[in-house]
Amino acid sequence: MSREQSEKWLPLAKDYAIFGCYAQTELGHGSNIRRLETTATYIHETDEFDIHSPTLTSIKWWPGGLATSTHAIVFARLIIDGKDYGVHSFVVQLRGENHKPLPGIDIGDIGPKFGFNNIDNGFLRFTHVRIPRDQMCMKFSKVSRDGRYLTSSNAKVVYGTLIIGRIYVVERTSFSLASALCIAIRYSLVRKQGNDTKHDPNESIVLDYQFLQYRLFNGLSVVYTFLFVGKWLRNLYKINEKKIREGDVSIMADIHSISSGLKALCADLAMGVLNDIILACGGHGYSRFSGIPSIVDNYARSPIVEGDSTILQLQTGRYLIKVFENAKNGRPTPATLSYLKDYLRILSERSKVTTWEELTDPNEQIKALTHYHTRLLAKLISNLEETSKTHLQGYEGAKSDYMIDIINVSRAYCYTIIITSANEGLESIKLTYSNIYPTLRILINLFFSNFIIKYSGEFLLDNYFNSNQIKIFELGIKNCLEKIRPNAIGLIDAWEFSDNTLNSALGRYDGNVYEALYNWAKLEPLNLAQERGEYVGYNEVLKDIYNREYLKGINKSKL
């Protein structure tokens, strides 16, 4: 918005005089924003815009908080004298006195979802709704009284909104995973199962099982690795913000690409960790009393909100293709990727170290990842160049034959960012936090080693690592688990989640897990009704089916 517009609308919003939402996505249009269909047609006579949903697929769909909002920032195509100026944003009032929708406004809730049902994602259909001209958001583009369209070159800065949303997903991931791990690790210290023998009748604390450690400590490694990544990303964002204020948009494309790919990879990894956490809790993890299903519900939308993971990874991959082509041809590259100029040297490198300590040295970690992502990128470029010679749509067309590879390149690059920023972040606090440094070092090493083992084929393929080095990583993972075990409880208690926050029968600080499960079940409405002598379902249905003489026999029947 312009300064005048902000000065008008922001106090109203801050004062709760109006409730707003961000209405972009439409029923038929998500990631391809250029194809949004809602129109905002300038009406010269009245100095207004006519906001309209011309088709079924143009109905706004999914905006969070829309169903109960009084106002929305609506993304619509600006039309002046029949000419389409593309998508712009407009402030539209949706509801008037007593919350009644205004004329021409068809608004509602889009119904139940896979999780996050506390948010009223809504729909919104316009039938020729008029708004005054000054409700177009006019920071970068303007329409004058006589219908002239004026725009500034800084318009791409609006993507900043998308970037911060993606950074938030990355930052929130550590928090979500840490709360689920807090529940799982505490419960795994209370829960005992198996390993009892004739000689030793006691069952083992399940957290002492190697495989459970493998699941949960991998989760811990993700939590702490992403803590460093999130801080690094937030810092990059601040630098970008400062530059923008100075009129410098030079790192905008870079941060857009990094935040897109990282958000996608981060959500994907986190969903896997959450799945592991549920599995690690046995049956009780599936009870809502465990608190874990709610965390999953709240997190589950992460692969799709703020951009579809696949689309984001393709964007990042395509950006890398462009940067690599620039590097190869001696054109400028962004600072974060300037090493690509050295790609021939990077491709020729092989790991020469032979011990766990050397293999997990921060510089060696970064070197391995840089080699990996550069190799995939160089291979992709060479394939694209080869295929484009015979492809009808040339280089651009060839890309559609390499979507799998483009996504793999994005993933490899984002792992490189993760390993680089986590290691640099950790090394930067080595002296200030020398007491916790060793434990955090093990977590980062574990994250790295799990990555290497998962993608070992990629490193064996060109002998960057040999089979002996891979075996050292396998062994190293087990050693990490043993070393993390004594610190597991500390690493989650450090987050200081209260029992209220966790809302979990399994993750209670006092460890009275089974009492809590039983007491909470007793409070279920069905069970309370039974205590009052009301048997839900019995009078309505069951009675007519099985009310036979037989049931009077009360455990006394003889054959």
Add this chain to the structure above:
Amino acid sequence: MSREQSEKWLPLAKDYAIFGCYAQTELGHGSNIRRLETTATYIHETDEFDIHSPTLTSIKWWPGGLATSTHAIVFARLIIDGKDYGVHSFVVQLRGENHKPLPGIDIGDIGPKFGFNNIDNGFLRFTHVRIPRDQMCMKFSKVSRDGRYLTSSNAKVVYGTLIIGRIYVVERTSFSLASALCIAIRYSLVRKQGNDTKHDPNESIVLDYQFLQYRLFNGLSVVYTFLFVGKWLRNLYKINEKKIREGDVSIMADIHSISSGLKALCADLAMGVLNDIILACGGHGYSRFSGIPSIVDNYARSPIVEGDSTILQLQTGRYLIKVFENAKNGRPTPATLSYLKDYLRILSERSKVTTWEELTDPNEQIKALTHYHTRLLAKLISNLEETSKTHLQGYEGAKSDYMIDIINVSRAYCYTIIITSANEGLESIKLTYSNIYPTLRILINLFFSNFIIKYSGEFLLDNYFNSNQIKIFELGIKNCLEKIRPNAIGLIDAWEFSDNTLNSALGRYDGNVYEALYNWAKLEPLNLAQERGEYVGYNEVLKDIYNREYLKGINKSKL
């Protein structure tokens, strides 16, 4: 039960005179059945058993259908004259006239879960409930009037109940995944997104995107591969049943091990596919109107019902260790694993073929998997033998240091079973179904190739495959996708799911996806209330927050 007992109870159950459930799991005891705590103490004086829950952790917890059952088969420790004879099963009546719980019975629902909330999983606590002696299930073990305990050597046949449950999970997986894929593939033919250019204003049908095909056709390959695996497993079960009737329990351990490991792997793979399917549908996949969240809800318990995946995989892995030790030392091995006698030859094999056709030849597929799982197994045994020399608890103790490896061995073996049974099943119908054979062949080849790429490190590690062969697999996957594309709709329509079964706005046969989403949303209670002029939440909460003069301004405000 004995024949007399069956003749008494089964007609009552079949006639709906009683409703029963299987009450095994307790609050503190799941997989380790030997440690169940509920007691059934024989009372000489009255010829009864006293059923009792001595501790909080002994409360029955999770049995499906328990909360509304009138009777249960209760698993409890048989105690006679102070001696513990281990876990046996007993028929216990829970509710009497008008559905009222009987004295000593504390029964209820365990509360909401992560999915499957249509099932009333319940809890059950006994306070000295008496049942007549003849309500102990006495097919294999008996207690006489004078308190003598008699048992038969066939008692392990009771595990048959667990096996059939696991086979059912495997069989049901294809059905669940096929219904979700039906929704996703139909929607992906309606949905258009991106790829529009200045020259071509039309967006692409999303199913034409390589990456979407990669996600969804991998799902199809799992569906059809498991169709053959399920049939093979069911057949093995029938053979076992016949043998048991003839008093032959020789393949019992084998089928127990196979069904355990397969169920675990199958559930794990299917959860991944379901996640891919949701992602493939963009935002709308997360709407409950898509029908996919319900399929996930119903399937989500699969990794834990009928046995925790980790425990099952450990059982299968431990069984394989035993069989391998037998094979190595010239002792008898089960037919399904007799090739392990040849393990030295298998370990020395390397793939010598060089084309896609040869690499995906059924025999080559089976050879690759057999080599893979034998190598992991041999490596594990060698590690166990080495470690046990210095381990305080010897060979058994050493196993706890190799849990990750034992699970990997189970997984590798189950992949071998999958690839073997799917290829053999498909080849057996090659002539009868020559028209669909080529398409199914591509699906099985895709399943195999995706597996090889996912675990390429395992095959490169000992050069079973070289890097050129891996590249052929990568290329082959893309070729499979292209070939499946024209048959995608046929492969899901073949399942003949009705619109009612799918209950999905996205998977409608008529393709009117957006109309359905909009019409279904209009029927939401919140939206219907609004049509009546009732604004849910407004009078209760919002009114007091934002009922300001401002909202009367109805889109007419000027700066």
